[in-house]
Amino acid sequence: GAVVSQHPSRVICKSGTSVKIECRSLDFQATTMFWYRQFPKQSLMLMATSNEGSKATYEQGVEKDKFLINHASLTLSTLTVTSAHPEDSSFYICSARRAGGPTGELFFGEGSRLTVL
Amino acid sequence: KQEVTQIPAALSVPEGENLVLNCSFTDSAIYNLQWFRQDPGKGLTSLLLIQSSQREQTSGRLNASLDKSSGRSTLYIAASQPGDSATYLCAVRGQNFVFGPGTRLSVLP
Numbered sequence: 001g002a003v004v005s006q007h008p009s010r011v012i013c014k015s016g017t018s019v020k021i022e023c024r025s026l027d028f029q030a031t032t033m034f035w036y037r038q039f040p041k042q043s044l045m046l047m048a049t050s051n052e053g054s055k056a057t058y059e060q061g062v063e064k065d066k067f068l069i070n071h072a073s074l075t076l077s078t079l080t081v082t083s084a085h086p087e088d089s090s091f092y093i094c095s096a097r098r099a100g101g102p103t104g105e106l107f108f109g110e111g112s113r114l115t116v117l
Numbered sequence: 118k119q120e121v122t123q124i125p126a127a128l129s130v131p132e133g134e135n136l137v138l139n140c141s142f143t144d145s146a147i148y149n150l151q152w153f154r155q156d157p158g159k160g161l162t163s164l165l166l167i168q169s170s171q172r173e174q175t176s177g178r179l180n181a182s183l184d185k186s187s188g189r190s191t192l193y194i195a196a197s198q199p200g201d202s203a204t205y206l207c208a209v210r211g212q213n214f215v216f217g218p219g220t221r222l223s224v225l226p
Contacts, residue, residue, distance in 0.1 A: 110160035
């Protein structure tokens with residue numbers, strides 16, 4: 001099966017620092033990756049869509065300068081939370097689309113729990 | 118704008134019961150619908166994917182149906198087990214990928 005690996009699974013940082021989260025598709029190429037955020041007891045909310053080799057498309061209300069997304073290869077996308085604050089503490093999940101086109105199934109990483117002190 | 122709702126929000130059943138989880142969406146122009154389970158503090162596990170042209174998909178004790186015209190999908194779990202306890206999310210893929218709020222299922226031994 002298709003595997004998406006996310007690292008780190010947990011990270012604790014001080015307010016004002018930056019944190020990078022990696023999302024890798026281990027056994028398939030992913031032209032498109034998605035980043036989500038989930039606050040406690042709430043559903044996942046799409047943050048941005050990342051296409052390999054191009055700029056990410058951000059959802060309304062998501063600050064692109066704060067959440068930097070890089071999708072430099074067909075197997076790796078990174079999310080950097082810059083100048084993190086306690087309100088950025090959340091569960092971040094990535095997903096990758098394996099097959100070409102909009103009907104492709106999505107595979108999800110295990111998620112990264114960010115705690116900003 | 119696509120909106121996805123799930124009913125019930127929470128469900129507690131004794132082991133062995135058959136149960137149905139419901140998912141509704143407002144915009145029927147979708148490419149597919151996917152059901153996931155999420156264990157506490159974990160990522161998502163894909164359960165079933167139904168393309169817009171399909172009516173249902175089955176995997177083991179799980180059966181998902183899709184009625185695109187009425188904007189509904191159901192996830193049927195047969196002979197529930199304590200290990201099925203999790204939050205079940207449906208998500209529709211149209212212009213964007215939109216998740217429902219989930220149904221928290223507890224199966225009691």
